[in-house]
Amino acid sequence: MKRTYTIPVFLVLLLGVFGNVHAQQRTGQLPTLDSVAVFPALAVTNIGFGNLPTQRVTSALSTVYGSDLEKNFSLNLGNTLYGRLAGLSVTQGGSEPGASTPNLFVRGVNTFGAAGNAPLYIIDGYISNGAGPSNAFMQLVPEEIETITVLKDASATAIYGARAANGVVLVTTKAGKAGPLRISFTTRQGFNQAQYVPKFLNAYNYSVLYNEALSNDGLPTRYTPADLDAYQNGTDPVFHPDVNWYNQVLRPTAPVSSYNLTFGGGDKFVRYFVNLNAITSQGLFKKFGDMNDESSNSNYAKYNFRTNLDVNLTQRLSAEFKIAGSFEQSNNPNNYTTGSTFGLLAQLPPNAFPVYNPNGSFGGNALYANPVGNMLATGFFTNNSRTVLSSLKLTEQLDMIAKGLSASVSVSINNYFESGSRKSKQYPRYSISRGVAGDTIYSPAVGQLTSLAGAEETLDQYRSLIFQSFLNYKRTVGKNDISAMLMFNSDNVTVFGPANDLSTPTANSTDPYKHNNGAARFTYTYNNKYLAEVSAGYMGSDIFAPGQRYGFFPAASVGWVLSGEKFLSNNKTIDFLKLRGSYGLVGNxxxxxxxxxxxxxxxxxxxxxxxxxxxxxxxxGGFAENAIANPNVTWEKEKSLNIGVDATLFKNFDLSVDVFNRDRYDIVVASASTTPLFSGIVTPNLNQGKANNKGFDVALRYNATQKKDFQFFVESNFSYFKNKVVFNAEAIQLNSRLYAAGNAIGQPIGLKAIGFYSLEDIAQRQLDPKNVPGVLSEVIKAGDIKYQDIGGPDGKPDGIIDANDRMPIGNPGLPNLSLGLHTGFRYKGFDADLVFQAVTGNTVYLGGNYFQAFQGNGQVAPIALNRWTPQTAATADYPRLSSKDNLNNYQFSTFWQRNGSFVKLRSAEIGYSLPTALSDRVRLKTVRFFVNGTNLFSLDRVPYGDPETLTGYPVTRTVTLGLKVQL
Structure with missing residues (x-):
């Protein structure tokens, strides 16, 4: 069984001491070590639609380099960002290759509803559309990325108008650099394995406990002593099977590999960067395609390409052409994705039937399918998707009009298409019984044998067309530095949605989504000490009524570089110190x-x-009005305040602290408190909701002196947020604790468990039923979970446990405190890189067949071994067993909640680079060997699986061996 750990307070404090650095305070050398050298300082920062010298940034930003993200093997870019950036929360979306995408949150949750909390993704200045696996951001690979920057406050995001209140994630891809041709090749070969596979009791223990559950329900037992002996001794595998279905379907390891080839170079006229990448991952399923020609092995492949070309057409006119794409293909037996298979594995008892009957047919019955039969004999399914990102930008220098003036125009065309190939069939399965003479009797077949039938399907599709134009001005006059930008952006996105019932079609999917946005930004610096910036966006969206489509989003920020003042100029402790603040209005x-x-x-x-x-x-037939039209519906708005300080101390120690307050209003909510239901009309949702989110980001970095043989760095980030619902227009509740207002966004509401009913409780109930509250229509027995009765007026007991007795329990699923620790060293040819992540302040819920014994005709897990019985009443931590779908014990309650805190080693890499003299002999600039691991271990308080993903496809760890050569 998996060991459990309590996260020590000292470890949390330690992780908070060392931190990852915001982009704006990278004033010295970066702490990241690669096989060649330490990267140079981040001289300029991408602030969205432009760059600014890092020391002059007055906004709240965080940046990570693509070269850092390369030190972790992942099929999805989002999964490389755990613990990397202050203010960015990443939640695991599963591990199934090609079907699982993490969720990203900038400074936590700021509005009601998870769908409205996603940040805006920008790739090379163009909006990345799509959700889940179709998001082009998630399909990128680290080898093509220069930096990823997260914009966190209004000053940084206001120019994106009504789409940026949840933060902005900017990606800058690599550009060609003048110089001779540079070629780099990297390969990784390794394997995946499940970190944790759910554990269920074997057939003997299942049978014993099921008999107990039947007895508890007053029903006759099913298994005789002879049956139990046969299960325990394994003497009759046909009629008394003991099948570990996970072992029948999964293999212990699955191969993975990746290949990356990069070209770069150019001269003062043409510069180019070309990247080719291929990743393959075989799923955890066994190779069922090798066993049956009409099945398929589980595998996933992704192929990325990118060409970035910069051309000086004339002395003043330059062009940027970028084309990139991703091609994905995944194959699975039984279905497009694996959800139904893992649902069946978690439900199917080990003694339900054997995998194969004596005559070679598949075991099974009308209640349960056979997982092995499903994998071998229901066909195979293939997903194919393609993403193409293309853009062309022309820039003209207009120094003849005004020195430092330039104009640009650009166009981007992006496309995503996903198709599916369904090759399906059916198979018969048979249940068996023993005849009087000891022979095998087969039941009539469940299902019938059919031939393989094919269908080609469109699963998803969208395309976008984006136009942009810019007018930029940069000028230094004496001690005055001025930069200004005017921008216009127009984008059209057509979402076609699926052409079948595999997922819900997008509403009005054939209507293009249209946005127009004008933006301006003015930045002023005096004497490199006094900084000011004013920005604004004016955006329109087609989903609102004419006359209500456009809004104005202004923001301003100021900064003061105190280290430039005379009173600090000779300070030997403080090398750099900057105060900054911002305030503005943004929308969603x-x-x-x-x-x-x-x-x-x-x-x-x-x-x-x-x-x-x-x-x-x-x-x-006829027509009736649906919800009443709301001509005043509009976007959410947020007033955002940020105060920050950046410092460099003792030359090698960098610090950045941000404190923020975000007031979100005009959130769309039901008008339950303002329009009564007895009016007889379906009322529209209105912009009435309000929320508040406040917190802080801390980032620290220590970088050892680079001239020594032994070089190391430690950087960390610490992020905290606390949000609450201010107003939700809720219906009147008998129990005031049911109101969302005043609680955290996403606060779980359920019953509070206060132990188990004792034999004395039940005896008292029989004497005076009013003394022990009933729960729904369930007959309460000793060993059932007891809940706190607060459902009467003013929170007083009313003798009934029902929906009115619910209250806030536990915490939301998103951790509100996150820590990241990134450290590494290099000694001569050896180097190492480690990334840890720790989170707390979240709650996970144990539900379904994985934890709730015998529910939905399911099986039983080890968590039920310490169940309540009259003999274990004093020590039990699990309710009495029941063969029925118990309406009392499996209510959403504190009983099934667990602390979701964890510390994880997200990635680790150890490498060795050949000495220069030796690599020169083989005419290679660099030769580096390395071992890389991802998701290597977890210290947590949930012994039943990974706290991020307790059900479905197992969380996987990956170990690879790699080689990198540079010409």
């Missing part, structure tokens, strides 16, 4: 998924309805 128009009746909520819609006439109640 991603509100369709948060409860609007339709994409165009400002228009009335009609449907359903009808009347009945005559004595026969003959139905006559």
């Amino acid at each position: 128009d991603n509100i369709v998924t948060q409860g609007l009746s339709s994409r165009y909520a400002y228009t009335a819609t009609f449907g359903g309805g009808g009347y009945f006439f005559g004595t026969g109640n003959t139905a006559v």
Whole structure:
């Protein structure tokens, strides 16, 4: 069984002491070590639609280099960002290759509804559309990325208008540099393995406990002593099977590999960067395609390409051409994704039937399918997707008009298409019984044998067309540095949605999503000490009513470089010190998924309805108004305040601290408190909700002197947020604890468990039923979970446990405190790199067949061994067993909540580079060998699996051997 750990307080404090650095305070050399040298200082920072010298940035930003992210093997870019950036929370979305995508949150959750909390993704200045696996950001590979920058405050995001209140994630891909041709090749070969596979009791223990559950329910037992002996001794595997279904379907390891080839170079006229990348990962399923030609092995492959070309067409005119793409293919037996397979594995008892009957047919019955039969004999499914990102930008220097003036125009065309190939069939399965003469009796077949049938399907599709134009001005006059930008952006996104029932089609999917945005930014610096910036966006969105589509989003920030003042100029402790602050208004128009009746909520819609006439109640179709139109619906708005300080101390120690307060309002909520239901109309959702989020980001870095043989760095980040619902227009509740207002966003609401009913409780209940509250319609027995009764007026007991007894329990699923620790060293040819992540302040829930014994005809896990019985009443930590779907014990309650805190080693790499003299002999600039591991271990308080993903496809760890050569 997996060991459990308590995260020591001293470890949390230690991780908080060392921190990852925000982009704005990278004033010295970067701490990252590669096989050649330490990267130079970050001289300029991408602040969105432009760059600014790092020391002059007054916004809240965090940056990570693509070269750092390369030290971790992942199929998805988002999974490389754990613990990397202050203010960025990354939650695991599963480990299934090609089907699992993490969620990113900038400074936590700021509005109601998870769909409205995603940041805006920008790749090389162009919006990256799509959600989940179709998000082009997630499909990028670290080898093509220069930096990823997270914009966190209004000063940085206001120019993105009504789309940036949840933060912005900027990606800058690598550009060609003048010089001779440089070629780099890297390969990794290794394997995946499940960190934890769910454990269930064997057939003997299952049978013993099931008999106990039947007895508890007053029903006759199913298994005789002879049955139990056969299960325990394994003497009758046909009629008394003991099948570990996970072992039948999964293998212990699965191969992975990657290949990356990069070209770069150029001269003062043409510079180019070319990247080719291939990643393959075989799934954890056994090779069922090798066993049956009409099945398939599980595998995933992704191929990325990128060409970035910079050309000086004339002395003043330059062009940037970028084209990139990703091609993905995944194969699986049984279905496109693995969810149904793992759901069956978690439900199927070990003694339900053997994998194969004596005559070679598949075991099974009408209640349960056979997982092995499903994998071998239901066909195979293939997903194919392609993403193409292309852009062309022309820039003209207009020094003849004004020195430092330039103009640019650009166009970007992006496309995503996903298709599926369904090759399906059916197979018969048979249950068996022993005849009087000891022979085998086969039941009629469940299902029938069919031939393989194919269908080609469109699973998802979208395309975007983006136009941009810029007017930029940069000038230094004496001690005055001025930069200004005017920008216009227009984008059209057409989402076609699936052409079948595999997922929910996008509402109004054929209508293009249209945004127009004008933005301006003015930055002023005096004497490299006094900094000021004013920015604004003016954006329009087509989902709102005419006359309500455009909004103005201003922001301003100031900074003061105190280390430039005379009173600190000779200070030997403080090398750099900057104070900064920002305030502004930003918006979020991603509100369709948060409860609007339709994409165009400002228009009335009609449907359903009808009347009945005559004595026969003959139905006559008609139309009725759906939710009333809301012509005033608008985007969410947020007033955002940020105060920060950046410092470099003792030359090698960098510090950055940000404190923020975000007031979100005009959140779309149901009008339950303002319009009564007895009005007889379906009321629209209104912009009435309010929320607040406050917290801080801390980032620290220590970088050892680079001239020594032994070089090392330690950097860390510490992020904390605390949000709450301020107003939610909620319906009146009998129990005031049921209101969301005043609680954290996403606060779980459930029953509070206060132990188990004792034999004395039940005896008292029989004497006076009013003394022991009932729960729903369930008959309460000793060993059932007891809940706190607060459902009466003013929170007083009313003798009934029902929905009114719920209260805030536990914490939301997103940790509100996150820490990252990145450290490494280099000694001569050896180098190492480690990334740890720690989180706390979140709660996980144990539910379904994995934890709730015998529910839904499921099996039983070891968590139930310490169940309540009259003999174990004093020590039990699990309710009495029941063969029924118990309405009392499996309520959403504190009993099934666990602390979701953990510390994880997200990635580790150890490498060795051949001495220069030796590599020169083989005419190579660099030769480096390395070993890399991802998700190597977890210290947590959940012994039943990974606290990030307790169900479905197992969380995997990856170990690879690699080689990198540079010409």
